[in-house]
Amino acid sequence: MRYGFKFWRKLFRRKITLLGALLLTMIILMALLAPVIAPYDPMKINPIERLQNPNQTHWFGTDNFGRDIFSRIVYGARISVLSGFGVVIFSVVFGVVLGALSGYFDNLGIFIMRFIDVVMAFPPLMLALALMAILGQGLVNVIIAVGAVYLTRTARITYGLTLKIKKDAFIEAAVAEGASNKRILFLHIIPNLLSPIIVQATFTFAFALLEMAALDFLGVGIPPQIPSWGNMLSSSQVYITRAPWLIFFPGLFIVITVLSFNLFGDALRDRLDPKFKDLV
Amino acid sequence: MWVYTFRRLLTIIPTLLVASIIIFSFMHLMPGDPAAVMLGTNATPEQVERLRTQMGLNRPIYIQFLTWIRGAFVGDLGESIFFQSPVMSVIRSRAETSILIAFFSMILILTIGVPVGVISAVKNNTPLDQFSMGFAMLAASIPTFWLGLNLMIIFSVNLGWLPSSGFPSVIESGNLMNLKYLILPCLTLAAPNSALIIRLTRSSMLDVMSEEYVKTARAKGLKESEVVIKHIFRNAIISVVSALGFTFIALLSGTVVTETVFSLPGVGSLVVQSVLRRDYPVIQGVIFVVVILYVLINLLTDLSYGFLDPRITYD
Numbered sequence: 001m002r003y004g005f006k007f008w009r010k011l012f013r014r015k016i017t018l019l020g021a022l023l024l025t026m027i028i029l030m031a032l033l034a035p036v037i038a039p040y041d042p043m044k045i046n047p048i049e050r051l052q053n054p055n056q057t058h059w060f061g062t063d064n065f066g067r068d069i070f071s072r073i074v075y076g077a078r079i080s081v082l083s084g085f086g087v088v089i090f091s092v093v094f095g096v097v098l099g100a101l102s103g104y105f106d107n108l109g110i111f112i113m114r115f116i117d118v119v120m121a122f123p124p125l126m127l128a129l130a131l132m133a134i135l136g137q138g139l140v141n142v143i144i145a146v147g148a149v150y151l152t153r154t155a156r157i158t159y160g161l162t163l164k165i166k167k168d169a170f171i172e173a174a175v176a177e178g179a180s181n182k183r184i185l186f187l188h189i190i191p192n193l194l195s196p197i198i199v200q201a202t203f204t205f206a207f208a209l210l211e212m213a214a215l216d217f218l219g220v221g222i223p224p225q226i227p228s229w230g231n232m233l234s235s236s237q238v239y240i241t242r243a244p245w246l247i248f249f250p251g252l253f254i255v256i257t258v259l260s261f262n263l264f265g266d267a268l269r270d271r272l273d274p275k276f277k278d279l280v
Numbered sequence: 281m282w283v284y285t286f287r288r289l290l291t292i293i294p295t296l297l298v299a300s301i302i303i304f305s306f307m308h309l310m311p312g313d314p315a316a317v318m319l320g321t322n323a324t325p326e327q328v329e330r331l332r333t334q335m336g337l338n339r340p341i342y343i344q345f346l347t348w349i350r351g352a353f354v355g356d357l358g359e360s361i362f363f364q365s366p367v368m369s370v371i372r373s374r375a376e377t378s379i380l381i382a383f384f385s386m387i388l389i390l391t392i393g394v395p396v397g398v399i400s401a402v403k404n405n406t407p408l409d410q411f412s413m414g415f416a417m418l419a420a421s422i423p424t425f426w427l428g429l430n431l432m433i434i435f436s437v438n439l440g441w442l443p444s445s446g447f448p449s450v451i452e453s454g455n456l457m458n459l460k461y462l463i464l465p466c467l468t469l470a471a472p473n474s475a476l477i478i479r480l481t482r483s484s485m486l487d488v489m490s491e492e493y494v495k496t497a498r499a500k501g502l503k504e505s506e507v508v509i510k511h512i513f514r515n516a517i518i519s520v521v522s523a524l525g526f527t528f529i530a531l532l533s534g535t536v537v538t539e540t541v542f543s544l545p546g547v548g549s550l551v552v553q554s555v556l557r558r559d560y561p562v563i564q565g566v567i568f569v570v571v572i573l574y575v576l577i578n579l580l581t582d583l584s585y586g587f588l589d590p591r592i593t594y595d
């Protein structure tokens with residue numbers, strides 16, 4: 001308990017980290033409490049109030065269907081946070097298993113890591129686009145496509161860390177005790193990699209958010225009727241001269257969310273495990 | 281050196297082979313008949329069958345792969361379904377825009393990223409350092425398309441200084457003034473990518489600054505500028521060069537969005553349009569060309585280490 005308190009106190013000693021954590025909390029609360037926070041129904045069409053400037057009743061203005069932008073952004077936070085977590089879970093689960101197996105079993109590692117290195121030669125967005133062309137539009141498909149891109153990075157890091165850690169004395173001791181490979185991997189190696197994996201997960205969240213927003217913007221991500229921030233930007237392009245606020249506010253919230261994850265990830269990396277700093 | 285180059289060239293073969301298998305499998309991973317998917321719901325069974333025969337989809341999968349890979353390595357990437365012309369010529373017609381954007385963006389990234397990183401390291405822990413690190417963090421958090429749209433609102437819509445979209449070919453018209461169409465796209469693409477170079481330059485400069493030989497250089501009474509440029513910067517630059525391959529990949533990823541935002545006729549926007557049109561041969565072809573470029577850039581980067589740092593030998 002005492003260690004936990006000291007850890008958080010040290011983590012938040014830098015004001016910029018505190019700012020990152022506050023912004024992050026704000027976005028997560030916004031996503032969780034969307035029905036309470038949003039003043040209007042995000043899907044309600046109101047042609048009389050279309051393309052209104054930001055004002056007292058509509059803080060961020062309205063879109064071409066008269067829908068309240070602030071309410072759509074609040075609900076959009078749900079999609080962003082949900083899909084971001086989806087990508088993190090997908091890439092961490094598969095990335096850690098593949099990376100740990102490759103690092104622990106040398107013969108397997110040669111093949112898996114070679115394959116992963118080749119996949120990393122593909123531009124991330126082009127690969128995600130190609131996968132979306134195969135899978136088709138949809139929230140789950142976006143998570144799979146972007147998750148598949150980022151699992152390679154998690155696997156690479158886990159591989160490097162496993163190679164490093166498997167030479168430690170406590171692993172040798174476990175082998176000498178006759179522990180099975182499964183036990184060594186899942187009870188000794190992977191739990192010891194948690195710190196750098198958590199750090200990597202925060203960066204994955206930030207990158208994934210940018211990538212998913214780009215897919216939505218390009219019209220191949222989440223179906224356009226769902227108010228994701230990327231979709232809102234995509235449909236607003238034609239009003240760039242008439243209603244620039246349609247572009248400004250959704251993008252601003254993407255920046256805030258990504259920035260908060262980057263700030264938090266940076267601080268976590270510095271604090272959690274300095275010996276693995278170079279690898280993450 | 282020559283032996284190393286030869287060995288390094290040999291390592292490219294399995295990489296390209298695995299990449300080819302992945303790229304080839306794109307078309308065969310989609311659910312249903314690829315020919316029917318590509319032609320859409322309005323296609324007649326005859327049209328689907330004709331395309332299947334034309335693309336060799338009736339043949340065994342390994343024959344299809346061998347035919348594709350043999351063609352790919354001699355520049356035949358198949359026929360575009362939408363353009364009804366060879367994929368290679370479609371890519372070639374779009375290459376000028378993307379090459380120019382990537383080239384000018386890379387120059388911008390290096391001219392912004394390296395000096396800012398050096399200054400940030402030299403002025404470590406000062407407000408200037410914090411400001412540049414803050415800028416780098418912010419730049420890395422901005423979606424490319426949002427930055428592009430905002431630049432367009434400011435410089436094209438409000439100020440009217442620069443064109444907002446399109447790019448008339450410089451090669452065809454011979455008019456270098458057309459390059460002004462690429463100013464906003466290049467700025468858009470360079471901003472997030474320069475963040476990586478700033479951070480990388482700064483951290484490798486800081487690593488080198490704590491080395492003993494730097495203290496010796498200062499103790500000898502060398503001028504600070506000489507210590508920074510000759511002793512610190514020269515040794516720190518190698519990690520920046522090693523990131524060029526990665527930056528190139530990030531740039532190509534960025535062109536997909538940037539070219540779409542600014543309606544530029546490049547390879548990036550071609551990929552997006554091809555995904556929307558389900559023109560798989562074009563998607564496969566572009567990704568194959570990009571992977572080859574990436575592999576070659578990484579090879580050149582590896583070979584450049586010896587020139588940058590004489591301590592590195594290729595034994």
